């Protein structure tokens with residue numbers, strides 16, 4: 675039977691990992707937040723950046739200083755042994771199957787055999803994530819797909835794989851609803867699940883169409899926003915919120931997984947402009963500039 679969740683490790687302190695760590699800490703549970711080690715002044719610079727974003731008054735992820743104090747930060751080189759204390763390891767690293775699988779192999783080799791592991795993947799089914807790993811790992815593996823921003827988005831997709839134990843799904847259903855305040859939808863193990871199977875198709879289609887029509891982000895977002903039931907950020911603003919690099923990986927992941935006849939293939943490729951922006955470090959809100967940027971308190975469009 676599953677144990678009570680008393681301590682959670684979140685691996686990946688980016689947009690989502692930091693948000694998940696914050697929400698778990700808001701619920702009164704202790705968290706270990708790990709990212710890759712950094713060169714330079716602080717070995718934990720990436721995890722520290724995640725904490726800075728959580729504490730940013732412009733987009734608060736933490737409900738109190740007390741919640742922030744429940745989060746211990748570290749890195750996956752020096753602090754991996756601390757996972758021994760954790761009951762749930764929530765993976766929120768880049769949307770790349772090979773990199774996620776490397777991490778799971780390491781978790782399988784080093785963690786207690788009753789630790790539950792979940793992924794926050796946007797697109798990749800469990801059958802691919804756990805391919806080549808023992809059944810004993812797949813039995814305690816699920817997807818807990820939070821939406822962005824974690825503190826404010828109620829939806830959580832809970833995905834069970836062929837081998838995921840019933841008691842683990844029941845436990846997350848209750849924990850995420852009652853402790854994390856989420857509205858849990860249990861989804862089948864399919865590419866993109868429910869939200870992204872439809873949502874990523876829609877926003878990729880809107881982006882490509884806007885470019886084909888020669889519309890600027892502001893012109894396109896005047897329509898691709900509230901008037902069409904899309905958040906007020908608009909589609910281009912949504913790319914900035916999600917992360918332009920992440921969206922390129924998400925779309926590529928769906929292209930890799932979906933059969934060749936699927937309609938998504940028409941819109942799956944990143945625009946050449948997105949590839950250039952990623953190379954130039956313009957990855958959206960997390961890097962201070964994407965399709966839009968904040969300058970002197972005003973929202974401006976990329977030059």
Ligand code: NAI
Nearest residue numbers: 686688689690691709710766767768769794795796822916
């Ligand atoms: P991000 O790019 O903001 O952060 C990823 C973090 O993972 C980075 O800090 C990076 O240094 C770290 N990382 C990369 N490889 C690592 C490794 N091997 N070990 C430890 N840390 C590692 O990405 P984001 O947006 O937080 O996405 C994370 C996951 O959540 C992805 O699977 C994504 O598809 C999913 N997701 C993202 C959403 C969004 O709106 N950004 C929404 C829902 C799901």
